Amino acid sequence: MFKEIEDLSESLVLIVEDSMLTQKVISCFLEGICSVQMVTSGEKAIEFCRATPPDLILMDWVLEGMSGVEACKQLQDMEGLSDIPIIFVTSNISEQQQDLCWDAGAVDFIPKPIVAKTLINRVKTHLKYKQQADTLKRYSYYDGLTKVFNRRFFDMEGARQFKQSVRQQHTCSVVMLDIDHFKKFNDRYGHLNGDDALKAVASAIDGEIRRPMDGVYRYGGEEFAILLPDTEPDGAKQLADQFVAAVKALGIVHEDSDSGVVTISAGVASNTRGECYQDLEALIAAADEALYNAKHQGRNRACV
Ligand code: GH3
Ligand code: MG
Ligand code: MG
Ligand code: MG
Ligand code: MG
Numbered sequence: 001m002f003k004e005i006e007d008l009s010e011s012l013v014l015i016v017e018d019s020m021l022t023q024k025v026i027s028c029f030l031e032g033i034c035s036v037q038m039v040t041s042g043e044k045a046i047e048f049c050r051a052t053p054p055d056l057i058l059m060d061w062v063l064e065g066m067s068g069v070e071a072c073k074q075l076q077d078m079e080g081l082s083d084i085p086i087i088f089v090t091s092n093i094s095e096q097q098q099d100l101c102w103d104a105g106a107v108d109f110i111p112k113p114i115v116a117k118t119l120i121n122r123v124k125t126h127l128k129y130k131q132q133a134d135t136l137k138r139y140s141y142y143d144g145l146t147k148v149f150n151r152r153f154f155d156m157e158g159a160r161q162f163k164q165s166v167r168q169q170h171t172c173s174v175v176m177l178d179i180d181h182f183k184k185f186n187d188r189y190g191h192l193n194g195d196d197a198l199k200a201v202a203s204a205i206d207g208e209i210r211r212p213m214d215g216v217y218r219y220g221g222e223e224f225a226i227l228l229p230d231t232e233p234d235g236a237k238q239l240a241d242q243f244v245a246a247v248k249a250l251g252i253v254h255e256d257s258d259s260g261v262v263t264i265s266a267g268v269a270s271n272t273r274g275e276c277y278q279d280l281e282a283l284i285a286a287a288d289e290a291l292y293n294a295k296h297q298g299r300n301r302a303c304v
Contacts, residue, residue, distance in 0.1 A: 008034050011127045014054035016045040016071065017089070018063050022112070026058060026089070029116045034127060040064075042071025049081050055130045056123065058110070061090035061097070069104045076105035083133070085126045089114065143218040145195060146202035154217035154225055161229050162280040165271060172229050173236035173270040176287040177205065177243060179222040180263045180299040184256040197252050197262055198222060204246040208239065225284070233270040233304060240266040240302035248300065259300055266302035267291025 011034040017023045018040045027036045037054065039045050041063050049057075057075070059068040066074075072086050088101045091112035101109055107126060110119055141153040149157070158174075165172035179185075179201060186194040205224060206216050219225040226243070228236050244266055252262040267290030269283050277283040294303040 008124065008127050008131070011035070011056070011131065012037060012052070012054040013056045013058060013123060013127070014039065014045060014048060015058045016040075016042065016063065016068065017058070017060045019060075022060070022089070022114070025114060026119065029114070029119050030123060033120065033124065042066030042068060042074075045071050046074060046078075049075060049078075049084065053081055053084055055084070055134075056126050057084055057086045058089050058123070059086050059106075061088055061093075069100050072101075072104040072106055083130075085130055087122060087126065089119075143202075146199050146218050148202045148206055148216040148218055148224070150218055151220065154219060154227070157215065157217075158225075158227055158280045158284075161227055162271065162283065165229060166276075169273065170230050171232050171270055171272045172227070172283075173231040173233065173268060174228065174283055174287050175226040175236060175240045175243065175302075176219065176267045176284065176291045177224040177226070177240075177264050178266075178291055178295070179247075180265055180295075181254065181257050182222045182262075185254050185262065188254075188256060200250055200252060201247050201262065201264065204250055205243050208242045208246050225287075231270070233268070233272065236268045236270055237302060237304055240268045244300060244302050258298070263300035265291055265294035265299045267294055268302060268304045 013030060013034050013036050015023060015026050015036060015038045017038065023038050030036050039048050043066055045057065059072055061068045068088060075084065075086065076082050085107040086105065088106050088109040089112060090109060093109060093111055108122055110122055141149055143150040161172055185197060202216065202224065209216060213229050215227050217225045244264055247264045248259065248261060250262065254260065254262045257263060267287040269286035269290060271277050271283050277286065290303045294301050297303065
């Protein structure tokens with residue numbers, strides 16, 4: 001779910017520097033502005049970024065083993081790490097070195113000996129840019145009302161995951177959910193209460209998700225889709241039953257619903273070796289058909 005960020009103190013800067021003295025100087029200048037982590041080589045920087053992608057990297061030029069430029073190039077080519085801004089920190093930077101630095105994908109450089117104000121301002125500027133870029137990215141992937149992923153991201157992620165599962169010959173599953181008699185809920189309790197119910201339903205569904213690769217998406221008005229990579233039909237059905245139970249357990253009063261509270265219906269479909277679909281659209285159509293059956297069998301249930 002989407003979370004807002006406010007200041008730079010939560011931003012993480014990785015310092016790649018083999019001189020203890022320079023490490024101390026930089027971390028002293030940045031104290032109180034952002035959090036700072038140190039590594040002493042390009043190899044360790046890559047390892048660190050894989051586990052914990054920082055918001056900014058301050059990269060030394062001359063390092064033991066891989067050079068700073070080489071580490072910068074490798075990071076720029078790695079999936080999910082290419083948007084981490086890298087600033088070189090280096091002495092006597094020649095015109096040729098400046099060329100190399102830009103070509104490797106750096107966003108800036110800071111000359112040594114380090115001037116405190118220059119370091120602080122460049123770091124602050126790039127952290128703010130990074131934060132704004134991250135925020136925009138989040139806004140473009142999340143639904144404003146329910147804070148789960150939006151339809152736009154579903155179309156991107158769904159297609160990518162479907163192709164990946166076919167390539168790896170893994171089963172992937174999708175669950176389509178629809179709130180029962182939601183028009184009547186709006187008619188009786190008003191649109192604002194309808195919005196609150198939608199938020200509560202989204203949050204209840206999200207609360208059942210345990211694996212980081214599983215995602216909840218607002219597919220349409222009061223419809224949600226859940227993408228479950230590497231999930232067999234039994235597991236997907238079990239999770240769908242959990243969604244149905246979790247929403248009912250919210251106990252949101254709905255006098256025009258059969259059970260007296262807000263409920264959902266769910267349809268499950270899986271792309272397996274035995275039952276394979278041509279594309280994501282075909283898989284969704286199968287889940288929609290199952291959802292239709294759930295509605296016709298009396299709602300408040302999940303069907304395969
Ligand atoms: P069924 O059980 O067959 O799904 O009936 P239903 O009334 O839920 O289905 P229908 O598709 O007829 O109505 C969906 C309703 O969802 C209508 C619409 O007003 C409501 N809805 C869609 N998006 C929103 C939203 O963002 N906020 C609110 N409050 N209501 C929404
Ligand atoms: Mg060095
Ligand atoms: Mg609907
Ligand atoms: Mg509905
Ligand atoms: Mg089937």
